Amino acid sequence: MKSLYSRLVIACAVLLSVLLTGLGIVLGQFFPLFAEDSDLLLQRQYWFFLILTLAIAFVLSLFIATRMMIQYARPIDDMTKIATQIAHGDYLARVQTSELEYDNDLAKAINKIASNLQEMSTMQAMEKERLKTLIESMGSGLLMFGRGGTVNLLNEVFEKTFGLSKNEVVGKTFKDIGLPIAIENLIEDVFMKEQVRAEQVKIDSSDHQSYMSVYGAPVIGIHGNWLGIVVVIHDITELVRLEEVRKDFVANVSHELRTPVTSIKGFTETLLDGAMDEPVILKEFLEIIQKESDRLHLLIDDLLELSGIEREGFSLTYAAVNVKEMIDDAMRIVSRGMEQKKMRIVAEVPEDLIIEADAGRLIQVMVNLLSNAINYSKEKTTVTVTVTSFMNEVVMTVRDQGIGIEQSELPRLFERFYRVDRARSRDSGGTGLGLAIVKHLVEIHGGRVEVESKLGVGTTFCIHLPILHNK
Structure with a gap:
């Protein structure tokens, strides 16, 4: 594609040719009127004047064309190149407005557009880096599917949890990844119903048993269009184990407390029913009650001791x-x-x-x-x-x-x-x-x-x- 500079040069050349041709035609119209009666010297003077006039007109036209190109064509051509660089993503390109012919509204507008695009590009890069950092620093595995049902985003936690890499997962459907059946069913349900689903999943493997909290939700765009789904998977195995420990602890405490209390209650009721009138039985039962009371006291002391040790802020005296x-x-x-x-x-x-x-x-x-x-x-x-x-x-x-x-x-x-x-x-x-x-x-x-x-x-x-x- 010819630049504006080249186009102006061609236009000036054409204009100059037209002017010279027109001038020659005008001057040539007068020559026949006196060519026959004029002598040779006059004819020579006439042709000399004609050629000189044409030469002066040519030089004058060339000077005017050069000035036009310097003042208008070249700056526009240079600004066109800068605009092309900006269009190709080089937002650092600028029009140098230090020279007078470049200091105009067009140059300022191009520089302003480049500056705005550079700022937008920087902000976009920062937001992209923040989003990447946020996704990678999540304590949960993240999996995102596009409208076509294929994976287009996942984080490192997901890779470590399931032993998969991005190259193995990106571009595949959830059926091809090799996820546990329970998670596949949840993802399929979210795709079909386009509704939020949350579920705790038990995963049995050859060497251990784990529990996952799986959350799936459709991704809706600004204008309400459906873009895909996002799945968040959090390993709650330790939480489940702690919950089991808590349940066992409560059950054990209840059992350990109930045994001596039941004994004390039973022997006390027997004594009150009349056994206390027998000295031998009375002594025997009181010894049992004392033993169970000591055991109950020891259990409560140990519980309080363990609770104090596990309490935040517990310290030792070194x-x-x-x-x-x-x-x-x-x-x-x-x-x-x-x-x-x-x-x-x-x-x-x-x-x-x-x-x-x-x-x-x-x-x-x-x-x-x-x-x-x-x-x-x-x-x-x-x-x-x-x-x-x-x-x-x-x-x-x-x-x-x-x-x-x-x-x-x-x-x-x-x-x-x-x-x-x-x-x-x-x-x-x-x-x-x-x-x-x-x-x-x-x-x-x-x-x-x-x-x-x-x-x-x-x-x-x-x-x-x-x-x-x-x-």
Whole structure:
């Protein structure tokens, strides 16, 4: 396509040719009137004048055309090139208005359009980046389908949840992705009815079971046109597990409280019905009531203790603790139970080992572990307590010669109210909260608890604690 500059040049040339031709025709009309009577010198003068006039007219026309091109044609041609660059997406292109012929309304309008487009492009890029960041930072998986039913957008959470990549999903329908059947049915229902659907889905796989909260909704445009659907998938497996733990906890607490209360109520009613008149029966029943009351009191104390430890804002009182003195204090507390079962404790603890910890809480930890060892061991057996230190860590081990625990039971050993043998635990006076308290207190100290056990041989608890408190 010829530029405006070229077009003006051609127009000026044509105009010049027309002017020269016209001038030649006019001058030529007068020559025959006197050509025959004129002498040779006059003819020569006439042709010289004609040629000179034509030459002057040509130069004058060329000068005028050049001035027109410099002042009007070239700036317009340059601004046309700038406008073309802007049309192709180069919003940084500008018309330089420093020269007089470029300083006009057209140049200013082109620069203003370029500036507005550049600002709009920047805002669009920022909004696109914000949307991408928002989608990728969501804690839920996102899947968006277009009007044709194919996937056109998904985020990283969705990829990790289902083990799929964008290349495997984008452009495919929900039937071709390989989603669980329950999710496919929900997506199909949203497509068919164009209504919001929300559902909790249980997904069974070869190695584990998970739960998903799936939300599907149609995407409606500004003018009410249907654009597709969006599906948000949130993994609620942990929430479901915590809900099950809560239900189990409430059921266990209710059961543990009901048992002693029922016993106390039953024996009290029997006494009131006349059994209190028999001294032997009265003493026996009162001893049972006292035992159940002690058990109920211990259970409530442990519940309050565990609740206080788990409460936000719970803190420890750190100080220099002599490990041997702390373990000696714990051994004195459980000495009565040791004597009743004719057991003994062998302690191998360095004399001068000092750590930064809460002495009272560590005594509580050791008492719970030693009490467990006593309750679940046979008479005349030995409980061994050893303490070693390595680098910045101290390891306290409590080993008994008790009944032992099956390997399948070990992962749940620190759950509240979990008992390997409920009847045996109840007879021993345990509440089922001791190991849960131990785990919480050790973890608050920045340590960890490990357990090993073998049926008929015994159980070993290892507590790893930092020597220095990390403030």
